Amino acid sequence: MIEVRNLVKRFDGFAALDGAALTVPTGSVYGLVGPNGAGKSTLIRHVTGIYRQDEGELLIGGEPVWENPALKAKIAAIPDDWYYFLQASVRDMMHFYRGFYPNFSMERYEKLKEVFAIDEKRTIRRLSKGMQKQAAFWLVMCCMPEYLVLDEPVDGLDPVMRRQVWSLVMSDVAERGTTVLVSSHNLRELEDVCDHVGIMDHGKMLLERSLAQLQDNMVKLQVVFPDGMDAVPADLPVVHASRIGRIHTLIMRMSAEEATRRVEQYAPLLVDAVPLTLEEIFIYELGGANYAVKDIVL
Amino acid sequence: MQSKTSSSEPRDNSAVQSEAGLKKSRAPGWFNPALFRKNLTRFWPLWTLYAVIWLIMVPLVQMLTLTAKSNLATASERAVQAAETLLDTAATGGLIMGAAFGCLFAMALFSYLCSARAVGMIHSFPIRRDSLFWTNYLSGAAVFVGTDLVTLLLTAAIQAANGALDWGNLAAWFACSAGMMLFFYSFACFCAMFTGQILAIPAFYAILNILVLGINFLVQNLASAFYYGYTSSTPAWVVWLTPAYALSSRVSVNGVWDQSRYLYTRWLISGLPVVGVYAAAGVVFALLALAVCIRRRSETAGDTVSISWAKPIFSFGMALCFALSLGQGLYFLVWQSFRSSGDNSLPAVVFCMVVLGLVGYFAAEMLLNKSFRVLRSHWKNALAVTAVLIALGVGLGLDLTGAVARVPAANDISSVQMDISGWNSFSAEITDPALIDSVCQAHQALIGEKEEQQDRGQTSGTDYWYAYVKLSYLLKNGATVIRNYNIAYNKADLEKPESAVSILSGIVAAPKVQRANLFQSVDPKKITGGEMGYLDSDGSYQYKDFGEGAAREIYAALCEDIDAGRVGVSQFDQAAWDKNGYANNLAFYYDSEDGSNAGTSIQFTDDYTALIAALKKTGVVTASTPLEKQAEVNTSADDTDTESAVPAAAASAASGEG
Numbered sequence: 043m044i045e046v047r048n049l050v051k052r053f054d055g056f057a058a059l060d061g062a063a064l065t066v067p068t069g070s071v072y073g074l075v076g077p078n079g080a081g082k083s084t085l086i087r088h089v090t091g092i093y094r095q096d097e098g099e100l101l102i103g104g105e106p107v108w109e110n111p112a113l114k115a116k117i118a119a120i121p122d123d124w125y126y127f128l129q130a131s132v133r134d135m136m137h138f139y140r141g142f143y144p145n146f147s148m149e150r151y152e153k154l155k156e157v158f159a160i161d162e163k164r165t166i167r168r169l170s171k172g173m174q175k176q177a178a179f180w181l182v183m184c185c186m187p188e189y190l191v192l193d194e195p196v197d198g199l200d201p202v203m204r205r206q207v208w209s210l211v212m213s214d215v216a217e218r219g220t221t222v223l224v225s226s227h228n229l230r231e232l233e234d235v236c237d238h239v240g241i242m243d244h245g246k247m248l249l250e251r252s253l254a255q256l257q258d259n260m261v262k263l264q265v266v267f268p269d270g271m272d273a274v275p276a277d278l279p280v281v282h283a284s285r286i287g288r289i290h291t292l293i294m295r296m297s298a299e300e301a302t303r304r305v306e307q308y309a310p311l312l313v314d315a316v317p318l319t320l321e322e323i324f325i326y327e328l329g330g331a332n333y334a335v336k337d338i339v340l
Numbered sequence: 341m342q343s344k345t346s347s348s349e350p351r352d353n354s355a356v357q358s359e360a361g362l363k364k365s366r367a368p369g370w371f372n373p374a375l376f377r378k379n380l381t382r383f384w385p386l387w388t389l390y391a392v393i394w395l396i397m398v399p400l401v402q403m404l405t406l407t408a409k410s411n412l413a414t415a416s417e418r419a420v421q422a423a424e425t426l427l428d429t430a431a432t433g434g435l436i437m438g439a440a441f442g443c444l445f446a447m448a449l450f451s452y453l454c455s456a457r458a459v460g461m462i463h464s465f466p467i468r469r470d471s472l473f474w475t476n477y478l479s480g481a482a483v484f485v486g487t488d489l490v491t492l493l494l495t496a497a498i499q500a501a502n503g504a505l506d507w508g509n510l511a512a513w514f515a516c517s518a519g520m521m522l523f524f525y526s527f528a529c530f531c532a533m534f535t536g537q538i539l540a541i542p543a544f545y546a547i548l549n550i551l552v553l554g555i556n557f558l559v560q561n562l563a564s565a566f567y568y569g570y571t572s573s574t575p576a577w578v579v580w581l582t583p584a585y586a587l588s589s590r591v592s593v594n595g596v597w598d599q600s601r602y603l604y605t606r607w608l609i610s611g612l613p614v615v616g617v618y619a620a621a622g623v624v625f626a627l628l629a630l631a632v633c634i635r636r637r638s639e640t641a642g643d644t645v646s647i648s649w650a651k652p653i654f655s656f657g658m659a660l661c662f663a664l665s666l667g668q669g670l671y672f673l674v675w676q677s678f679r680s681s682g683d684n685s686l687p688a689v690v691f692c693m694v695v696l697g698l699v700g701y702f703a704a705e706m707l708l709n710k711s712f713r714v715l716r717s718h719w720k721n722a723l724a725v726t727a728v729l730i731a732l733g734v735g736l737g738l739d740l741t742g743a744v745a746r747v748p749a750a751n752d753i754s755s756v757q758m759d760i761s762g763w764n765s766f767s768a769e770i771t772d773p774a775l776i777d778s779v780c781q782a783h784q785a786l787i788g789e790k791e792e793q794q795d796r797g798q799t800s801g802t803d804y805w806y807a808y809v810k811l812s813y814l815l816k817n818g819a820t821v822i823r824n825y826n827i828a829y830n831k832a833d834l835e836k837p838e839s840a841v842s843i844l845s846g847i848v849a850a851p852k853v854q855r856a857n858l859f860q861s862v863d864p865k866k867i868t869g870g871e872m873g874y875l876d877s878d879g880s881y882q883y884k885d886f887g888e889g890a891a892r893e894i895y896a897a898l899c900e901d902i903d904a905g906r907v908g909v910s911q912f913d914q915a916a917w918d919k920n921g922y923a924n925n926l927a928f929y930y931d932s933e934d935g936s937n938a939g940t941s942i943q944f945t946d947d948y949t950a951l952i953a954a955l956k957k958t959g960v961v962t963a964s965t966p967l968e969k970q971a972e973v974n975t976s977a978d979d980t981d982t983e984s985a986v987p988a989a990a991a992s993a994a995s996g997e998g
Contacts, residue, residue: 053639090464092638114466121464125457127382141374142465 043068044089044189044223049098051084051245058084060245061098066238068103069219071212073232075324076242082225083122085242086193089223090119102189115144118187122194124178132162132177136184143185151184157206171198179207183214190214192224196231208235233320241324249324256323261298265290265305266312275308281326293318293326372467372475379479383448390441391487397429398513399494406502417603419504424607426495426506426513427593431609434517435587442524443545445480450532450541456641463638473633477529477626484521488514512609519615520587523622527583530625533632534650536643551661552581558664565684566736567744568790569823571810576818583618590614644707655704659725662700667693667729690733694726701725747784748821750777754814758847762807764911764943766848768856778847783811785840786825796828804828805914809844834912841912849908857908858898858942866931867891872955873925874965875973884965890958891928897954898942906947920946923973926955 044066051059059081066072074082087093088100091107091114100106105113126135140146155162158176160169166177175198182190190211196204212235214220226232232239233253240250260281266288267274274283274290282293289312294301298315305313318326380387405422406415452458462472492514499505531544553574560572579586591611595604632647640646645654671692675685701722705714715722739745756779760766770776786793786809796804810824829841836842847853870891871883886894901907910916927941944951955961 087460087464087638092460092463094637109468111466111468111471114464117464117466119464121457121460123457123460125455125461127378129382138374138378141372141377142467144466 043101043103044072044221045099045101046085046089047099049085049088049100050096051081051088051093052096057245059088059095059098062242062245063247064240064250066221066223068221069215070238071215071222071224071236072238072240073236074223074225074240074242075227075229075232076248080242081245082242083193084245086119086121086191086223086225089189090114090117090121090191115142116188117191118143118182118185118189119191120175120178120182120193120195122197124174126166126174126177128167129165131165132160132180135166135177135181136162139181139185145186147184147186150186151180154180154183154210157210172200172203175199176203176207179210183210186218188218188220190220190222192222194226195224196226196228204231211235229321229324230319236320239320253320256320257317258297260293260295260318260323260326261301262316262318262322263292263294263298263301263305264312264314264316265292265310267308267310271308278304293322295326370471370474371478372471375467375472375475376479376482379449379476380483386441386444386448387483387487390437390445390484391490393437394487394491394517395494397433398426398491399498401425401429402495403498403502406498406504415503419502419506420604420607422499422504423506423509424593424595424604426509427607427609430513430516431591431593431611432588434513434520435584435591437517438520438524439549439584441484442521442526443528443542445483445525446528446532446545447538447541449476449480450529451538453532453636453646454536454538454541454641456639459638459641469634469636470630473630477526477629480525480529481522484525485518488518488521509607509609512612515612516591516609516615519612519619519622523583523618523625526622526625526629530629530632533629533636534645534647536641536646540644549584550582552578553585555661555664558668562664562668562689563736563743565689566686567739568794569786569825570743571822571824573820573822575820583621587611587614587618644710651708655701655708655721656725658704659697659701662703663693663697663725663729665696666700667696670696686733686737690730693733694729697725697729698722744790745787746821747780747787748813748815750780752815752817753780754816756814757810757812758853759810759812760807760844760848760911761810762805764914764917766857766908766911768853770847770853770856772850772852775847775850775853778843779811782840782843782847783823785838785843786823786827789827789840793825793827797826804830805912807841807912829912831913831915845909845912848911849905851903851905851907854902854907855899858902858940867895868929868931868937870894870926870928872927872960872965873923875923875968876964882965884960886958886960890960893958894926894951894954894960895928897950898948900950901948904950906949907944909947910945917945919969919971921970922946923968923970926951 044064046062046064049059049062049064050057062081062085064072064074064085074085076082084093088095089102089107091110094108100108102113102117107113107117127138130138136151140148158180160173160177160180166174169177175196179195192211196207199207208231211220211222215222224232224236236253238250238252239256241248267290274280274292278292279294279296280292281295284291292301292305294304296304302313302315402422402425405425406418408418452462463469467475492510495513496505496507496510499510527549528541528545531548532541535541535544556574556578557572560570564570564572579589591609591614593607593609596606596608597603598605636646645651668689671689675688675692702714702718705718705721706712735741750773753776754771756770756776758766758768758770758779770779806826806828808824808826810822813821815821827841829839833839833841834845848857867888868891869886869888871885873881873883876882898907910920922944924944925941926944927939929937929939931937946952952961952967955967961967
């Protein structure tokens with residue numbers, strides 16, 4: 043489990059993290075989202091032991107990560123701008139990673155060679171951005187991490203390779219119980235892989251829930267009211283309502299059953315509960331403009 | 341919307357991961373072999389360059405020296421030559437190589453600290469900061485120690501093949517080159533810990549290497565411009581804190597001269613203990629660098645100064661350096677051009693220092709903040725800089741340190757080196773307590789005459805005689821105090837017993853002082869001969885040599901004059917010297933301590949009665965090698981000019997040219 047409590051980090055007086063808190067359950071895939079400058083990368087750099095917090099606590103598996111090589115051997119990370127040595131090939135970097143990570147698997151390295159189809163002897167800087175990202179995944183997955191920390195992991199990857207990479211990650215989660223913390227702007231992509239999400243802004247965690255909790259707590263109904271009822275009844279607790287023709291789309295903060303029951307009091311011609319996308323949940327859950335939601339959705 | 345994971349509940353993954361955990365963890369200790377190997381392979385051009393230079397400078401040059409068909413006839417001569425070359429390479433080459441490559445090594449190995457991407461990767465790895473530091477540090481150390489060892493063994497093989505194997509000199513070379521490299525490399529690593537800019541590493545390294553000497557020079561230069569009698573000096577601690585200067589001045593190669601064979605038979609390197617001290621300091625710097633490295637924050641990659649407590653030191657230090665260097669430079673360049681010599685303006689120099697000090701301060705803040713917009717946010721500190729520099733100027737003007745009036749207590753003085761130059765020079769080391777007491781009195785009198793001397797200094801013409809007096813005190817605690825004075829005096833001053841020049845005149849005439857002045861390095865037993873200069877009948881200056889016996893007799897007579905107090909009485913009396921001084925120059929030859937020939941020459945006057953008698957008695961002075969007064973020579977020269985002018989004028993008149 044990754045536990046972050048009241049984490050504060052200041053850069054020249056500016057609080058990049060201002061009491062951030064986070065709990066990533068073991069074996070879960072946790073999506074960290076937020077607008078630019080929210081503090082996601084800073085938080086991730088704390089989780090990977092690069093930065094040392096000014097205040098607060100950061101525990102992974104109950105241990106502090108700072109200067110804890112035994113724990114860090116279980117953590118592998120892909121930052122948004124992965125570093126490699128100027129003249130290094132994937133094979134060179136493999137030797138380097140292998141020297142640090144005791145569980146580095148050569149068997150997996152050989153297997154993934156076929157998946158990524160990159161010439162391992164070619165200088166990495168000669169590879170395209172997407173191929174460099176693949177190389178990063180290749181090496182990091184071979185570290186056999188218990189904790190995988192990904193910052194904008196699939197930027198630059200083509201759709202096929204995105205699917206391939208997520209498939210690898212998810213199989214590790216399923217087979218080895220790997221805990222994944224992933225930061226991304228792409229809510230649609232996170233929706234497919236995450237079981238927990240947290241949204242950050244101004245160095246704080248604004249919301250942190252499991253995806254199931256979010257979905258249980260909010261519903262989208264498509265309703266056709268009887269003739270003569272043009273407006274949505276005022277006593278319905280609607281978060282958001284829109285209308286196309288005679289079909290009203292209502293967002294309500296309650297379970298689907300409860301919402302359906304309340305709408306049925308007005309004898310609608312049609313009631314249909316539709317699942318909300320992650321994007322819609324964030325928009326309506328956070329109340330819209332105050333949290334600059336437009337910045338976190340593609 | 342479904343998660344790919346089957347459940348959002350935290351699962352117990354210990355069983356799954358135990359498989360991975362079964363692998364024996366190669367948990368990084370204080371050293372990481374993978375990083376070490378990567379360092380060796382990644383920076384190979386640098387390591388190769390270092391090795392190639394040493395291999396050319398030492399084994400190749402040794403081979404050429406030992407085998408070349410040069411003018412050195414014998415193998416032993418070539419071996420001595422090779423030894424000199426080897427040790428010179430250690431003293432000079434070791435210093436240059438250490439200073440240059442020490443910095444380059446540190447730049448290469450700690451360059452990752454200057455890139456946010458690199459530091460992000462390295463610091464996310466399962467390795468502690470101290471292990472990272474030691475692995476990187478030892479990578480560089482292994483390269484230079486390994487290279488030096490290979491060079492040593494190769495050179496030994498070449499020497500052995502030519503029958504000139506000298507393990508002592510080889511060990512000295514290794515100790516010197518590796519010791520210097522250890523210091524400079526460690527110091528550069530220490531500097532690298534304070535910055536996140538790769539180019540700032542050599543800048544900090546170079547500046548800190550000469551900072552103390554530079555600041556000392558600038559402060560003393562400022563003080564000597566405004567403090568009466570103050571002169572700049574370089575205390576020993578300043579030299580110690582300027583490593584390159586200390587090593588270059590204290591590590592040297594000396595030959596053992598064989599006078600009979602007229603060649604050097606051996607070469608020795610001196611100053612190895614100094615190298616040892618700096619090597620030990622290198623270890624301390626490495627430990628300090630480690631301490632800074634552990635506390636250094638990863639996010640400071642790219643910052644000019646990475647350590648927060650060092651930032652104000654950088655800003656205010658840069659302000660001070662700008663004020664002292666460029667401020668003084670501006671003053672002397674611009675302001676001084678419009679003033680007469682010696683007339684310094686304290687307000688002007690303070691103004692220049694404040695202006696350049698502020699420039700330095702804001703430049704430093706711009707570098708730290710990576711922004712030009714620092715004026716508004718740092719004006720309070722700028723005021724502090726201004727106040728400090730003005731206070732420095734006021735303190736200088738009021739002599740708050742007491743430097744002007746400071747005369748060391750006679751009891752605290754171990755010796756005084758008194759140097760007088762002008763129309764008649766004098767130099768002697770005084771150790772006699774009574775004479776030291778007199779020197780202190782003279783010094784006190786010189787300070788008391790400050791106003792008068794400054795007034796006289798503004799007067800030009802022939803009213804005064806001028807002399808430059810330098811007093812260098814060596815105190816019993818090892819410290820030195822040096823003062824110098826340009827004094828203008830006249831006959832009346834010489835006759836006043838309490839005047840500085842009168843007291844100095846008395847000191848100069850003391851037998852012990854004159855012996856020190858004339859024969860500071862002469863052992864009478866080693867006198868081998870001498871010569872006397874004279875004007876021959878044609879008026880040209882000639883020399884007459886005399887042998888060891890005559891030289892010893894003349895020397896004894898001179899000592900008799902000294903003991904009788906007849907030598908030095910006219911040191912400050914230019915009129916008496918002009919009237920009674922001889923144009924003849926007398927020189928003694930003697931063997932110096934290193935076996936080479938040396939000589940010392942003296943001028944003399946009528947007062948040197950015993951000397952003149954001895955010169956005549958020994959036949960040095962004869963009718964053909966006469967003594968001639970300087971005044972007579974000058975008059976004769978004037979007459980000759982007049983005589984040559986008169987016929988020309990007569991001829992001109994006779995020819996009607998008017």
